[in-house]
Structures are given as C-alpha cells and as structure tokens.
Amino acid sequence: GDGYTILQEYQAGTNPTDASDFPAPQEVYATGFVGQYFTGTEFDSFVYSQRDATVNFNWNSGSPSAELPRDRFSVRWQGWFTPPHNEGTRDYTFTTTTDDGVRLFLNGSTVIDQWKNQSPTSYNATASLEAGTPVAITMEYFEFGWGATAQLAITDAATGDAISTTNTVQHLALDSEFAESTLNDGIDDLYKLRYGLPLMQPSASRVLNDSGVTVLEAYQSGLHPYTLETVSEPESPVTSQPGGTGDASGSVTLSWTPPGTRVDGSSISLSEIDRYRINYGQDAANLTQTLEVPAGTTSTTVTGLAPGTWYFTIQVIDINGLSSEPSDPVEHQVN
Template sequence: MSASRMALLGCALLMIGGCQSWQYRDIESLPPTAALPQTSQPGVVHAFYWENVTGTNVEDLIARDTYPENPDEIIELDSLSGPSGRGDNYGTLVKGFIEAPVSGEYRFFVSGDDETEFWLSPSENLEEATMLATVPGWTYQNEFDKYTSQTTPIQALAAGQRYYFEIRHKEATGGDHFSVAWEGPGIGQEIISAEYLHSLAMGPGLGVKEAFSLGYRVGFLDGSEGLAFNTDFPPRDQDSDGLYDNWEIVHGLDPANPDDAITDPDNDLLSAADEFLLGTSENNPDTDRDGIPDGAEFAFGLNPLDPADANADLDNDGYSNLEEYAANTAINDAEDMPEQGPEYLVGFTGQYFEGRAFDRFITLRMDETINFTWGRESPMPDVPLDYFSVRWVGWFTAPHSSGTTNYRFTTTTDDGVRLYLNNERVINDWTNHGPTDFSANVSVGAGDTIPVVMEYYEDTRGSVAILDITDVSTNQTIATAETIRTIDPTLSNSTDTDNDGIPDTWELKFGLNPVVSDASESVNSSGISNLEAYESGVNPWTLESLSDGASGTAPATEITGGKPVTLSWTAPLSRIDGTSIELSEIDHYVISFGQDPARLTETQRVDGPETSFEFDGLSSGTWYFTIRVVDTSGLSSPESDPVSVVID
C-alpha cells in the first residue's frame, strides 16, 4: 500500500450497551500458559486468575474452557489471604502444599466473597483432594462463623508431611476477598502464613508421570543431537529455570540465565518454558510447518506437533483451521468464518445510461456476450432509442495452459467505443461513425485474469456493439461465455478491485466503474462524492436513501423492531505507521451492521466528534456490528473486529 493510501489505525475499543453479548477475538491477546518453578518453593503458593467470568458460583469458573490450564494472570501469595478490591467478575484458583509444624488435630476455616471452597488432600496427591469447607454466599473479610459450612471436620496432620490443597473462589460484583485460617496444637485461629506453605512444582518432584515425560524428552533431544548419554536425573539445570542445560544450548538460550525461561525468541506466543513442556521448537514459530504458529495451535486446542490438524475443521463451519487462521477468523467459532469471495456470473455486467457520456444511470443487466445489432431498436425498456451509452465490465481468464499467449480483442461499433484491457486503454474512438472494426492485442499468462471494460455510445440511427476475442497464435475465436466472468452485483461483498473504498458489487449496481478509482468523483448535481454516497447509504446519482440493504441503510428511525441498542467506541490515537492522529483529523465513522456476520450490508455514518450511536427498533435476533474511521483526507481504517447483540 502506498503512503498516500495509508489507512488509519482501527478504533481501540468497540462496546455495546443494552441487551448484549460481547464477541471479540484477538489471538495475540491470548494469555501465555503458566510455567511454575521446577521445584517446590517454600513460603509461597500461586494464585491463578481468570478475568471476565460472570456469575457468583465457583461452577461458573470451572465451566470456562480455559480452566484450569490457561489463566489470565498468576501471582504469588505468602499467606492464604487473597488481595481485596481487585475488581469484578473474575475467578481464582489457589493451589499448593500445607505442612503442619507438629503432629496433631487441626481444623480449617474459610471466608470469602462470593462463593469460596477449600479443598484438602490427605497426602501430596492432587487427585485425592476433597472439598472440606465452603462459603455458599459471601462473608466479610476473615469472617469465619457466618455459615457452619465454613469450618472443616478435624484433620489429623503429621509433622513434616505436605498436604495438597486448593482454594476455589468466584467474585461477581461488590466486595472481593478470600482467606483460609487454621487452628491446631499450639496455634490459635489464624490465617495460614508463609512458614507453613510450599508451592507446586513443574519438575520431577511433582510425580512419576511428569518425571517420565521429562526423561523421555531429554533422551529424545540428546539422541537427536548426538549428545553423550548422561545417567544423572534430573538433568543439569544450572540456572534452575526449569529448562535443562542441553535444551537451552540447542535452542540458543543461556543455561546460566534464569530469566530466558519466560522469553519468546521466536515470537510464537509461547514462552521458552511452554515450548519445553510442549516439545515444540523455541527457534521455529511453526514446529510442524503447517502454516499455523505453535502458540495459535495451543490456544485453540490443536497439536503444534501435528501438521494434519491444519486441514481439519475444528468448528465445522466448512473452512479448515488453516483457512480460518489465514483469514484471521476464530478456529473454534462456527459463526466467525472467512468472508466468501464474490459470486461470479457468465459474461459482462452491462450498465446502461441516458446520454452519450454516461449522463444518467438507468439500469443494469447481465449480458453473456457483447454481440448486439439493435439497428433502430432500443436495447431495453427505459433506455432511449438514440443518445444512450453502455459500460460493460467483466474479467477475462486466459484459457491456455502454459506460457503466455497474445489475444486480439476486436470491437465493432456504431458509434463511439473505448476498450480497456488490464486497466490500460487500448482502443479509443469516441466519435460518430458507421459500423467500424478496431483491434488491440494483449499478452496474458496461462490462467491469468485481467479486467475488461468496454464503453460505447449511440448517437442516432443504427446502433451496433460487438466484441470478439481471438487467439493470435491459432487464429481461433475464443468464446466469451467460457472466458469472461463478472461479479454478481446482487450479492454484497467487500472485494474492492480499484481500492477506492467502495466495493465492486456496489459500484456495479449503481453505475460506477469498479476497476477505476472514482470515489472522489461526483455523478450528482450536489457535488456529493461517490464515496460519500456509499458511506451515507444513498444513491450516488439521485441521493435518495437506500432501503434494500444491499448498499447502505435507511436512517435508524426507519428501522422497525426491538429495544434501543447503543454502540460506543474510543477514537484512535495513531495511524498504522505509528504517527499520531488528532481528533480534529477524524471526519466521521462508518458503522456496518446486519444479522449475517459474513455480510454486514447496512451502514450508518456518524460524525467525527461522536463516540456512540443509538440504534432504536432493531428487529429480534442477533445483530453484528463493525466500525471504521475516515479522516478528513478521506483515508479509511480497516473494519474493527465485530461485536454482537441479541435482541429479544
């Protein structure tokens, strides 16, 4: 894209108020997976947080697809008391080990806001943990006697023995906190502090399965790299970052630097520690070379070591996982799919006008060929007998199978004619004359497609318009019905051949040229540009509001249906190239909306100073919205990611 067409950065945030469901996907914002220390650390435990979890019950947290493997945030705690005032609508999982100072009988107490559960295992085994105490509603901070369920039965603990525990906590709105206290031999009721806590571990200390996995990966790496066999286990890890030294060396990391375990040298959204656990390569963002980066595969539950899953269809929407990734649509959401390309019809789109210079657009029709000898007849009703003009638009695909071939395009017209091949004017005789032939050659590669535009005007008396195509090397006539296709203008699509901000289907339908940038031109007496007409949802010739949904939208007051919905957004502060943009440089916004996320055919223009718009009377069902911003020079941003709202 040239500097003159540099687009604005899209709106930073798009939100819906009202009866809504928020849908937003940005793969690069997915949180990294957690990497715990290799060995259990004394004095700390880890709290895992999941954001944007509605509801008051722990079950609302557990139901999340990302629970428990992919939290949004991990922090360390030095006591079993979580921070208060953290926010709303989140869930927490705390896990680690408790070690009793002396053998004896202990009781545990839990408090929290909202529902909070305390789980304890009779050993270090995670799978043996059971829920022993719960806050079914909410309590004040460190209030341990509101519900009888907050206190556990007596537990016999042995000195020096570690016991696995979990705290499961769900916050809705209002106050937020959780804490676990205990009492036992020589201990009055008190919050369990650091001296009795130990963190979980990633490495061999966690169990036989993890140790076996680590040993297998060590053997595979050392063997594939031809390294000497080392019987020591666990393998040497001089910086204690959980990545054994040979692995770091092979993957270009520093075995003496513990900080590189959380780096991401290959920018695949997985840290070095994550790559080590998954068996992926730290210096190759796409280990299985299937076109989908390792981090994206892991985030969507695919296997970054299996190239076959790129051709699978996780959400059964008819598009492969690779196609969805390439189109930046959600691999696991059947409603978010790549936009289909335009539908093509055989032949040309014929745009018919009054006047010899395309003075007033009358109508269009699909013409399979340009082979007309109208004589003294009119081409169709509403088109005058004399003084009319036609623009035919199509795309020619070379039928030969190899190399390049010259094709001769011959026009026969009475009167004027202009022919454009691959956006170059090759015939230009805009004069009155009887039936006359003009020819031009063009070289086209095998299977290549070029746009073909023929313009014609009729003055008076007889009228003829013919286009023939010939293979110069064989002198064979090429059937236009087999080689010419045109975009179906009745099906909205975002394809924009001339990159002028107006989709081809809209330009074809309303008498504009889809292969020549004519956005700044005006075909009406008021000086409203074609682009302004498109963005405002009006006919560019008559400026009448369009209500058929194929090109724009009627004013919001003309929509009938359900309750008001407010769309709000934040203004961009910079352009794609990083330069700043002042609010005074924003001319307006264009909201695209509809009930098919793949075809948002209706639009609403909103002036630059505004950052919200109310849609009143949308019909029932699910509506989808995107927004783009247009600056005072007419440059436009890409569409934002869609949001949706459900109208009851």
C-alpha cells in the same frame, strides 16, 4: 441456523452446529459481463445494471430496453477475462465492432479509442497475456443516432481461433453479499457495478449529482451516487445450484438468480421481470401446486409440506405476460 450447509462449514473450517460460527463472506462470481446502461452519450444518467452473457448486440434503430431512448444512450460492460491457454504467455486479439463510438480498456489501460459517430466499424488490439491470470476488460460504447451495434470478439492471435467469452469471462455477481475494492479506493466493487461506476478508473472524488456529494461520500452514507436515494441492502448470494433446505415443520426455502437473457439469447433487464412462478408437488412429472412471488425477490419459503419427497421448478414471467419454460426440477426430502 446460520444458513450454511455442512459441506460449506466443513470447507471453511467452522462449526456446523454453532450459528455464531460461520464462513467468512466470499465474493461470488458469475459468467459474462455486467452491463451498465445510461441515457446520454457520455454516461449522463445511470438507469440500470444487468448481466450480459456476451457483448453481441444489434439493436438496429431500437434501444436495449423500454427504459432507454432509441438514440443517445451509452453502455459500459465490465468483466474479467482469464486466458484459456495452460502456460507461458500468448497473444490475444480483441475486436470491437460498433455503431457508434467505442473505447476498450485492458486492466485500465486504453487499447482502443474511437469515441466518435460512425457506421458499423471494427477495430483491433492485441495483448500478450499470462496463462491463468485474469485481465479486467472494460468496453464503453455510445449510440448517437440511427443504427445501434455493439460487439466484442476475442481470438487467439496465433491461430485465429475464436475464444468463447461465455467460458472465459466472469463478473462479480450483482447479488453477491460481499466485495472488496480492486482500486483500494474505499468503495467496494459491488457498489460500483450496481450503481454505474467503472471498476478500474478512479471515481471516489467525482460528483454525479446536483448536490455536490462525491461518490465516496454517497457510498459511505449508503446513497445512490447519481440520485442520492438510499440504496437497499444486498440480496443473499446464490453460491451453488438452486436447491431447498427444509426442516421438520414441512417448509422448504428456495433461492435463485434472476436471468440476464431470454431463451432466444436476447437480454432481459430486471425491470422487465414481473414475477416468478414456483411449481411444486410430489410427482416430478405432475407439479400441480403453484406459488407466485414478485420481481425483486430471489428466495421464498414454501410451507405446509407433508413429509416425503418434493420437487420444485421455477418460471420467469415478464411484464408482457411472456413466460419461460419451467427449470429443471429440484428435489428435496421433507422429514
């Protein structure tokens, strides 16, 4: 009854038949960066956070989403880069290309600082990194006017080979239910990522609102540091491949993670998602039954299922009615 599988309980050393004995919460990580999007060129007003698989954007004269202006916006991307070599140290070159300003930090130290209006321009910084030791990457960017470009590339300095950030960069998943504080400043990393704060820069004493409430005070009170609105509880994390857990009453609970990109690779914000469509049936090639759930939901229970094998897929539908292809089917046996 505690929501954990027998395998998860076995790995944690807890009793799978005792609902009061369950695994301690763990941080859940996902590939890519967390992008924090703001109006203004100095992170003036936080708008939203989302997963960005890579930092490789060319918005031309547009903006990242309908929620941001075409000019005068800023973005902060944060993630942990794990050098892919096997032993010792190796030099890696980090290259930013932006129109306009850019700052790049490694483990909180500034390695590129070109915070100015400019046409698309590239800058490099090289760092010697230990094998297997994660390094915090923070890239800050602002767009002032006209074109908007933001790109980050990592290469092996010795060979010039490009390093895939998709395979080497991770971030604390925004739907994780637990997080610690990298800076040990009393504010957990999940709160920082969700509400527009840097992980590696002190912010506890900063005031980001008109009421004089510090970030630490807002966090301790369960408030948004910019708007002072009450923030919701975290969603339950998805720590494994989405699947079903059912019981003899003929119900299955499905969980999923919202997408960060569209099928063409462009980003999609949570505000652009309208709903999810669950397709299900007992023939994997002919899922005739559907259930739609609203955006902001990351799990749902399908009831009224007869005993036997059931198959489920999910589709994402955006605010313009565009739909993704169904996911690969997930199979579950209802007893």
